[in-house]
Amino acid sequence: MKEVPISTCEREFILKAIRDRKRIDGRQTYDYRRLKVSFGMERGCCIVELGDTKVLAQVSGKIEEPKKNRPTEGSIIINLELSPMASPAFEPGRPTESGIEMNRILERNIRDSRAVDTESLCIVAGEKVWSIRADVHVLNDEGNIMDAASIAAITALAHFRRPDVTVMGEEVTIHSPEDRDPVPLSVHHMPVCVTFAFFDQGEFLLVDPNRLEERVMDGRMVVGMNMHREICTLMMSGGMLLVKEQVLRCSQIATVKVAEIIELIQKALDKDAQARQAGDKCGFAESVPANKITTNKKEPTLIDTTAAAQQASQVIQEAGPVDKPMSNMIVQAPGTVQIGEGLVNTWQVDDEDMESEEEEESRKKSVTNGREAVATSKPTERKRPVKAGEGIVSHADDSGSEEEEKVMLYQGDAEMKSTEDSTALQQPSNSDKPAKKKGKKKKAAQK
Amino acid sequence: MCHKIRHPRYWLIVPFKMAGLEIISDQGYRIDGRRSSELRKVCARMGVFTQADGSAYIEQGNTKALATVYGPHEVRKGRGKIQHDRAVVNCQFSMATFSTGERKSRPKGDRRSQEMSMHLRQTFEAVIVTELFPRSQIDIYVQILQADGGNYCACVNAATLAVIDAGIPMKDYVCACTAGFIQDSPLLDISYVEESAGAPFLTVAMMPKSEQIVLLEMNSRLHADNMEKVLDLATQGCKDVFAVLDRHVRDHVSESHALMTAS
Numbered sequence: 281m282k283e284v285p286i287s288t289c290e291r292e293f294i295l296k297a298i299r300d301r302k303r304i305d306g307r308q309t310y311d312y313r314r315l316k317v318s319f320g321m322e323r324g325c326c327i328v329e330l331g332d333t334k335v336l337a338q339v340s341g342k343i344e345e346p347k348k349n350r351p352t353e354g355s356i357i358i359n360l361e362l363s364p365m366a367s368p369a370f371e372p373g374r375p376t377e378s379g380i381e382m383n384r385i386l387e388r389n390i391r392d393s394r395a396v397d398t399e400s401l402c403i404v405a406g407e408k409v410w411s412i413r414a415d416v417h418v419l420n421d422e423g424n425i426m427d428a429a430s431i432a433a434i435t436a437l438a439h440f441r442r443p444d445v446t447v448m449g450e451e452v453t454i455h456s457p458e459d460r461d462p463v464p465l466s467v468h469h470m471p472v473c474v475t476f477a478f479f480d481q482g483e484f485l486l487v488d489p490n491r492l493e494e495r496v497m498d499g500r501m502v503v504g505m506n507m508h509r510e511i512c513t514l515m516m517s518g519g520m521l522l523v524k525e526q527v528l529r530c531s532q533i534a535t536v537k538v539a540e541i542i543e544l545i546q547k548a549l550d551k552d553a554q555a556r557q558a559g560d561k562c563g564f565a566e567s568v569p570a571n572k573i574t575t576n577k578k579e580p581t582l583i584d585t586t587a588a589a590q591q592a593s594q595v596i597q598e599a600g601p602v603d604k605p606m607s608n609m610i611v612q613a614p615g616t617v618q619i620g621e622g623l624v625n626t627w628q629v630d631d632e633d634m635e636s637e638e639e640e641e642s643r644k645k646s647v648t649n650g651r652e653a654v655a656t657s658k659p660t661e662r663k664r665p666v667k668a669g670e671g672i673v674s675h676a677d678d679s680g681s682e683e684e685e686k687v688m689l690y691q692g693d694a695e696m697k698s699t700e701d702s703t704a705l706q707q708p709s710n711s712d713k714p715a716k717k718k719g720k721k722k723k724a725a726q727k
Numbered sequence: 728m729c730h731k732i733r734h735p736r737y738w739l740i741v742p743f744k745m746a747g748l749e750i751i752s753d754q755g756y757r758i759d760g761r762r763s764s765e766l767r768k769v770c771a772r773m774g775v776f777t778q779a780d781g782s783a784y785i786e787q788g789n790t791k792a793l794a795t796v797y798g799p800h801e802v803r804k805g806r807g808k809i810q811h812d813r814a815v816v817n818c819q820f821s822m823a824t825f826s827t828g829e830r831k832s833r834p835k836g837d838r839r840s841q842e843m844s845m846h847l848r849q850t851f852e853a854v855i856v857t858e859l860f861p862r863s864q865i866d867i868y869v870q871i872l873q874a875d876g877g878n879y880c881a882c883v884n885a886a887t888l889a890v891i892d893a894g895i896p897m898k899d900y901v902c903a904c905t906a907g908f909i910q911d912s913p914l915l916d917i918s919y920v921e922e923s924a925g926a927p928f929l930t931v932a933m934m935p936k937s938e939q940i941v942l943l944e945m946n947s948r949l950h951a952d953n954m955e956k957v958l959d960l961a962t963q964g965c966k967d968v969f970a971v972l973d974r975h976v977r978d979h980v981s982e983s984h985a986l987m988t989a990s
Contacts, residue, residue: 377845384842393948511950516943517849519852519853521934521939521941522939522943523938524940524955528958535951
């Protein structure tokens with residue numbers, strides 16, 4: 281299934297937010313999403329949840345003949361499966377280009393950097409060696425599969441235990457887990473990938489892009505690093521142009537991130553080891569919290585509002601008049617006031633009628649806003665009659681009172697209404713309009 | 728236990744794992760007699776085929792690569808690939824079966840080749856001015872005839888020359904070079920023997936004038952502190968390659984021009 285193209289306004293929104301140093305899910309530029317590592321019942325099974333991206337890795341071992349040119353080394357195979365289960369954009373069958381690229385990065389990260397010692401996998405030189413295979417399945421794709429897959433793969437390899445083997449002369453005995461405890465693989469170091477997403481030709485960079493950010497990014501860079509600050513793999517591609525300083529900065533950021541991630545992995549491994557030793561239940565069933573509603577009972581709770589009432593009356597007493605007069609008030613007619621000019625018509629319609637209609641509309645709107653601006657302030661406010669021509673004190677600039685949902689129009693309105701002539705500008709009566717939208721006050725304040 | 732490896736020039740009998748093989752001798756010479764920051768000899772030839780719109784052949788040391796460019800032409804199979812505002816770049820990488828010491832069973836279609844093809848495509852998509860040719864396709868075919876390290880770099884350099892030969896406008900040359908880090912010193916232009924020694928090496932494809940990196944790939948383990956040195960050396964290498972390629976292009980054009988005006 282072809283992926284639904286992202287709409288231009290969504291793309292623009294995300295890019296604009298990034299330019300303002302904001303991310304759509306509220307993270308900071310270098311923040312990772314919540315990372316959770318859990319293990320299954322079997323040895324070598326690991327699920328990694330990075331935000332909503334879920335990846336499962338399973339390690340298995342088999343005895344095989346070694347390669348001809350490397351008779352004393354076992355082999356590590358890493359296979360990344362992108363199935364339509366993860367995202368409708370993935371096709372079943374042959375892996376796509378991006379899937380192959382990710383697979384290669386994983387392989388290079390773990391195999392080419394010698395994270396797992398292959399010499400120790402040799403049983404009989406030239407005849408029998410262990411072939412360890414790590415299958416990484418992506419269960420849900422919410423962005424940044426690369427990092428999640430690399431964490432899952434190396435953690436699963438560290439978690440795995442292979443059967444113990446003894447060689448007596450010509451005889452090779454593979455001990456079952458009941459006979460002898462399985463033996464861990466010798467993992468020298470844990471390389472973890474950190475993905476950087478670039479926007480605006482490398483000007484902005486984000487760590488751990490989620491799915492939407494991945495759709496709009498210009499290109500990405502994957503840095504695989506281990507605890508000892510050794511870069512195990514580095515891949516920058518995607519049709520983007522970078523300079524040396526950006527690359528070096530990314531490797532520095534990666535150092536910090538990798539340290540955090542590996543610490544988390546170690547903790548998870550230790551916790552699991554403890555649980556297994558103590559004989560506790562372990563596995564996915566334990567790690568996934570049960571979200572079950574077992575009972576449903578409702579009891580009304582009494583809330584004591586005396587304190588709130590006291591505080592409110594205190595606030596009224598302490599509040600003094602704000603004496604910042606509102607500027608630019610044009611009195612159209614008794615009872616109608618215009619604040620601001622209204623924004624430029626962006627519909628690019630040159631029609632005369634439309635324009636005059638628009639003008640009326642904007643004027644009406646501004647008056648409505650004016651009224652609201654004049655009318656809104658703290659819910660408990662003084663009654664202040666408005667006289668035409670007087671500088672109206674507005675409380676519209678009070679910051680923080682955007683949370684108001686209701687507006688109490690004060691008595692002055694009734695007076696205003698009575699002095700209204702029967703002009704063409706009969707405003708829709710808004711004295712009985714209690715609700716106010718959040719943004720309008722701000723808009724009026726800006727005008 | 729000894730292990731024979733075939734080096735293009737001579738047979739080497741080395742202890743297994745090549746622990747004793749000195750990549751750099753005490754006097755600072757590498758196996759092929761180069762210094763640590765010397766490029767291998769680059770020979771290039773443009774316009775080697777008549778059928779293709781552009782073609783080039785390059786030899787970097789013992790690595791030989793051939794590139795052909797067809798285009799821009801109408802998008803053939805896959806009407807879904809048409810882009811309304813730019814050209815589609817299509818790259819195919821393959822290694823001849825006789826290019827490596829042991830015969831290659833799958834010249835193309837295996838993971839490495841697909842990854843290389845994708846990298847080449849991304850590299851050239853970034854550099855070719857595709858906005859000039861909407862709804863069309865540019866094909867780049869690269870083949871390695873002899874692989875002695877730096878395969879990707881030879882491909883990129885050959886493809887650059889071929890694209891120039893085809894007359895397709897590019898923002899700048901793309902030059903690629905490898906740099907490695909062995910025994911605490913950075914080395915330029917890694918050959919196959921040095922690659923197999925397991926030392927980390929960095930492949931950089933960049934636009935030499937603005938020093939903008941188009942593709943960056945690193946294998947094996949390299950400490951973060953050494954990264955800058957290696958990157959600087961690779962940048963220098965790319966600029967050297969650019970100097971050679973540029974001189975060659977200018978010679979080729981002036982020769983062709985002389986031939987055309989003479990008759």
